[in-house]
Amino acid sequence: MALSTAAVAQATAAPGAPPACTAPTGPYQRQLEQYLKRPVDGVQSPADCEAIRRFQAGHRISPARGYADLATYRALVAVQARSHPNAAGACPVRSYRVTCVDLTRQLLWVQVAGKVRFGPAPIRTGRDSQxxxxxxxxxxxxxxDNRSTLYGNAPMPYSQFFDKGQALHGHPGSLFDGGGSAGCVNLSLGDAKALWDLLRTGDRVYVWGTKPGTAG
Incomplete structure (x- = not known):
């Protein structure tokens, strides 16, 4: 029986070497190609796949298989914003803690007097109409250890409520397994715990922008 190209590549790989990278072209191919200094043609190549897979592994994105998906793109946006997430000045600078929620870039960070104390971290905010x-x-x-009374007892770990039931909270599993939340600001469990440890009741939250795919 003839083997596929991927199977042949895997069978002939050096012992201990990772399997050949065979992920197809992803929806965020061009963005990853540009950041990784690959030819920006929007078409996956073996070298593109390897470069994307290395980026995923370096930023703990699972599965790290070289596919330019939404989770990888959101991580890329966070990486690009890391040095100065408030470069555009959209989040007001105050002497106290402000949790900045950028709906357009789907990013969250905390700043005090303009200095970043947490983040930027990828988030998932409310879907269209919510x-x-x-x-x-x-x-x-x-x-x-909050659970939702409106959405089937869904877990909402590290909930910090800021407006009429909307909360900052952790989301078990992938942040990118649907079109959006029901209005809450979802974070990875690790980011939600770090934010819980940093913030307190009475802290301020500022939200602006428009989530991609919503009417705003």
């Missing part, structure tokens, strides 16, 4: 509400908010309740 958008995360923009403007100034205040964290008014915190619950470490």
């Amino acid at each position: 958008e995360t509400r923009p403007g100034w908010h205040t964290i008014y309740r915190r619950h470490r």
Whole structure:
């Protein structure tokens, strides 16, 4: 029986070497190619695949298989914003802690007097018709092991409520397994715990922008 090209490549790889990278072209191919200084043609090549896979492995994106998916793109946006997430000045600078929620870039960070204390971290905000509400908010309740009473007892670990039931909280599993939340700001479990440890009741939250794919 004839073997596929991928199977042949895997069978002939050096012992201990990773399997050949065979992921197809992804929806965020061009963005990854540009950042990784690959030819920007929007078409996956073996070298593109390897470069994307190395980026995924370096940023703990699973599965790291070289496919330019939404999770990888959101990580890329966070990496690009890392040195100065508030370069555009959209999040107000105050002497106290402000949690900045950028709906357009789907990023969250915390700043004090312009200095970043946390993030930027990828987030998932409200889907169309259930958008995360923009403007100034205040964290008014915190619950470490909260569960949703509206959405099937869904877990909401490290919940920090800031506006009429909308909360910053962890999301078990992938942040990118659907079109958006029901209005909450979802973070990875690790990021949600770090944010929980940093913030307190009474801290301010500022939300602005428009989530891609929503009417805003």
